[in-house]
Amino acid sequence: MLYLVEHFYSVQGEGKYVGTPSLFFRFGGCNLKCEGFGCTEITPDGREVLGCDTVYAVDRKGFGDLWMEIEELQSLIWIMNGYRLPPHVDVVLTGGEPLIYANEPIFVEFIEHLISQGHRVTFETNATIAPDFVRYPFYREATYALSVKLSNSGEPCERRVKPEVYGAIIANTKESFFKFSVDEPSLGSHMEEEIDAIIASHPFTPVYCMPLGGDKAHIEANCEAVIELCKRRGFIYSDRLHIRIWDQNHGV
Ligand code: SF4
Numbered sequence: 262m263l264y265l266v267e268h269f270y271s272v273q274g275e276g277k278y279v280g281t282p283s284l285f286f287r288f289g290g291c292n293l294k295c296e297g298f299g300c301t302e303i304t305p306d307g308r309e310v311l312g313c314d315t316v317y318a319v320d321r322k323g324f325g326d327l328w329m330e331i332e333e334l335q336s337l338i339w340i341m342n343g344y345r346l347p348p349h350v351d352v353v354l355t356g357g358e359p360l361i362y363a364n365e366p367i368f369v370e371f372i373e374h375l376i377s378q379g380h381r382v383t384f385e386t387n388a389t390i391a392p393d394f395v396r397y398p399f400y401r402e403a404t405y406a407l408s409v410k411l412s413n414s415g416e417p418c419e420r421r422v423k424p425e426v427y428g429a430i431i432a433n434t435k436e437s438f439f440k441f442s443v444d445e446p447s448l449g450s451h452m453e454e455e456i457d458a459i460i461a462s463h464p465f466t467p468v469y470c471m472p473l474g475g476d477k478a479h480i481e482a483n484c485e486a487v488i489e490l491c492k493r494r495g496f497i498y499s500d501r502l503h504i505r506i507w508d509q510n511h512g513v
Contacts, residue, residue, distance in 0.1 A: 263331040263367050264289035266318040266357065270344050273353060274503030276406045276440050276469050278383065283351040284344060286337070289328040291319040291358040293387055297415020298442075300475040313414075314475030314504075318357040334370045349378070355385035363392040363400070376402045388427040389420070394434075405430050405437035407466075411455050413447045413473065422459060431463055439466055440499065444473035445486035453490065471499040477508045 266289045273283045295313040302316045303309055304323035310316055317324040331337060352375050362368035375382050376399045388407040392400035407430065410421035431437050441456055460468055470491055472483035480501055491498040 263362055263365055264321070264328040265331050266324075266328050268340050270346065272502065273351065273383075275471055275499050275501055277404075277438055277467070278351060279499060279502055281351050282347065283353045283383075284341065284346060285353045285355060287315070287318050288354065288356045288359045288362060289318050289321060289325070290361050291356055291387070292361055292389060293358070293410060293414070293416050293421060294319065295410060295414040295416055297413055298473065298475070315357065331367060334367050334374065337367070337371050338374070349380055351383065352380045353383045353385060358387050358390065359384055360386050360390040360392060363390060369397055372403070373397070373399045387421070388430065389423045391426045391429040394429070401434050403434065405434055406440045407431075407437055408440045408442065409459050411441060411443075411447070411452055413442070413444055413452065424459075424462065427459075428462065431466055437466060438469060439463075440469045440471065442473040443470050443487045443490065444483045448486050448490060453494075468496045469499040470496045471501055474501070474504065477504060480504050
């Protein structure tokens, strides 16, 4: 079963293609929780839940009533056809963790369809699940924003850092880059070493760093420290355009 939380046509807010008009599909469900990010959201029945800035796409118990069950490929095609899109528009698949559906038949068909139609497909992934590139070679044609989670996510290292997974994605795909969420307090301790350990075996893979935060105030509090890190290390600074402009992550 495939769960879609929201879809919207906007501009990419983060990473290499920031500013590029993109159709977003946010799928429900994730194999991590990242409660260390400290974002809270109120469920439809009034409970406060803790997680990342897209906790509404992670916590099915709290927000599952808002998730759409997708039972056939045509439903996703209809959604696309409902927008007035330029030809070959970028399509961004995010979540939650979209690659939990990497072997789900409808999802697989959708990716194959998008690639065959000439769309640039970007996966916003936590890089803990690799698609089966042998069985589904079209996954090689996609772009992978590898948001490997750091200790500020609150997840144990063995769950969030999978070198064999992001190594397989980098080795098998046309384009991939690292994208880390960084906060000022963690930079003062161990975060730079964590990033170094992750990127060490992939010296030619670009590294983007962006300020941690689910709202404008948190982004602003962290951005200068992230810029200094990028200047010092030669990483690429990525702002979070959607949060800067709309002060939130939901469907904008
Ligand atoms: S991996 Fe991403 S979507 Fe999943 S809980 Fe962590 S930050 Fe949220």
